[in-house]
Structures are given as C-alpha cells and as structure tokens.
Amino acid sequence: MNAKILLVEDEANFGQVLKSYLELADHDVCLATDGDLGYSRFKAGDYDLCILDVMMPRRDGFTLAEDIRKLNRSIPIIFLTARGGKEDQIKGYRSGGDDYLTKPFDSEVLLLKIQAILGRNKSTEKPPEELEIGAYTYFPVKRFLSFGGTEEKLSPKEGALLEMLCHSVNEVMPRSEALLKIWKNDDYFTTRSMDVYVAKLRKKLSADSRISIENVHGTGFILRIDTQ
Numbered sequence: 001m002n003a004k005i006l007l008v009e010d011e012a013n014f015g016q017v018l019k020s021y022l023e024l025a026d027h028d029v030c031l032a033t034d035g036d037l038g039y040s041r042f043k044a045g046d047y048d049l050c051i052l053d054v055m056m057p058r059r060d061g062f063t064l065a066e067d068i069r070k071l072n073r074s075i076p077i078i079f080l081t082a083r084g085g086k087e088d089q090i091k092g093y094r095s096g097g098d099d100y101l102t103k104p105f106d107s108e109v110l111l112l113k114i115q116a117i118l119g120r121n122k123s124t125e126k127p128p129e130e131l132e133i134g135a136y137t138y139f140p141v142k143r144f145l146s147f148g149g150t151e152e153k154l155s156p157k158e159g160a161l162l163e164m165l166c167h168s169v170n171e172v173m174p175r176s177e178a179l180l181k182i183w184k185n186d187d188y189f190t191t192r193s194m195d196v197y198v199a200k201l202r203k204k205l206s207a208d209s210r211i212s213i214e215n216v217h218g219t220g221f222i223l224r225i226d227t228q
Helices: 012-024 035-044 061-071 086-094 107-123 156-166 175-183 188-204
Strands: 004-008 028-032 049-053 077-081 099-102 131-133 136-139 144-147 150-153 172-174 211-216 220-225
Touching: 004 012, 004 035, 012 028, 012 107, 028 035, 035 061, 049 061, 049 107, 061 077, 061 086, 077 086, 077 107, 086 099, 086 175, 099 107, 131 156, 136 156, 156 175, 156 188, 156 220, 172 175, 175 188, 175 220, 188 211
Parallel strands: 004 028, 004 049, 049 077, 077 099
Antiparallel strands: 131 136, 136 144, 144 150, 172 220, 211 220
16 A cells, blocks of 8 residues: 655654655655654645654654644654653654654564554545444444434544444453543543443443443453344
8 A cells, every 4th residue: 555655754864764665665755854844845745644753853743743633633643753651652642643653663563554554544534424333323423323213412532432342343442542542641530531431331322232341351341242
C-alpha cells in the first residue's frame, strides 16, 4: 500500500536514511527538517500519513501535531523520539498521535506500523451505517441505539466505547487502548471513569439477555453475544 508521507526530522543524516528506506518500500516521502517547515509543507501538500520527531527546533513534534490536527482531524500521526517515558507517550497521544516509536527502533517495525495504520484507516474511512448487537441496532453517525422500536442517543464516550467493543466482539478489547483513544489518558481517574461508562452500556444493553460485557481482570473487556 503506497502512501504520500510527510517526514519531519531535524537530524539531517537520519532523516535522509529514513526517507530512502521508506521510498524503497514505494512510499512517496517529503522530508522537512524542522517543525515550522513541516507545518508549511503539510499545509501545501496532500498527505496520507505524518511521521514526526518530537525534539525539534522552532516547533516541537507535539505542538506540530496539535497544529496539524486543527487542519486535519483524521490523518495518522506517528511520533519518533528518544523520549520514551510514560508521560511523554501520554502527551504524544493527547496531542493527536496514533502511534509512538522510541529511538533507536527497528525500521521494519516502523514500516509494518505504517502498513497497519493505513490499512485500518482505509477499512474505516466511512463509518458503518449501523451495527447489529443482538436485538439492538447501533447507528454510529447519529449515536442512536435502537431496540424494539425505541431509540436512545448515546453520549460521545458511550458511542466510541460501544464501537470499539463491537469491532472486537467475543475478543478482548484492551483497556489501555480504549483509554488512550477515547480519554487520551490511562491514569487512575480515567480508568474509574471508563468503568462507569462500561456499567452504563451494560444497563443500556440489558434487555437482551444474550449480550454481556465481561471484565477481564487487568486486561480489558469482552463484548459477548450468544448466538445459540
């Protein structure tokens, strides 16, 4: 899957090497050497994905990601950085990142992440018009949950959480993945908040006894739908 990629990296040698590697994989790569130039290139081009260094002059990667998000809410962003601490990773996701790689990293891993993200985005470019959940039907765009001729509108977090559960029916939905994607954090307070929202969804889906949302201790949740 070929893509047009904006690579923003202030280490000239590393940037050129990475650019060449990605081009060998048939991607079209535009290299910018600082945050301000990266922002100008983004505004002037049409890209499928951005790869941003974090520690850069003139505009750091987190700030650049936030500015890019103001222009495009959906373009995938991958951070490359030597700062691998949990706080930095949380800051990266909060600023709009989709993934986070700590230097030094395996270039093949980066390539696989790019392929996975682009494949996932392609499959979800258009949200499904409706999701069947046992006797319920959920309409993601309007966030309506329908049952027996009645409709209830879910909150944005309820809707996002239900969609994630639906995409992994009968499989574990990792708690940390949902927290970072929906709440942009995975601390104690957001974890407790997520538990509250799961309880709300259990109640809203309780009219169909075939449906359950199970807690997998220390891991996440499973939406089970008994089809027997």
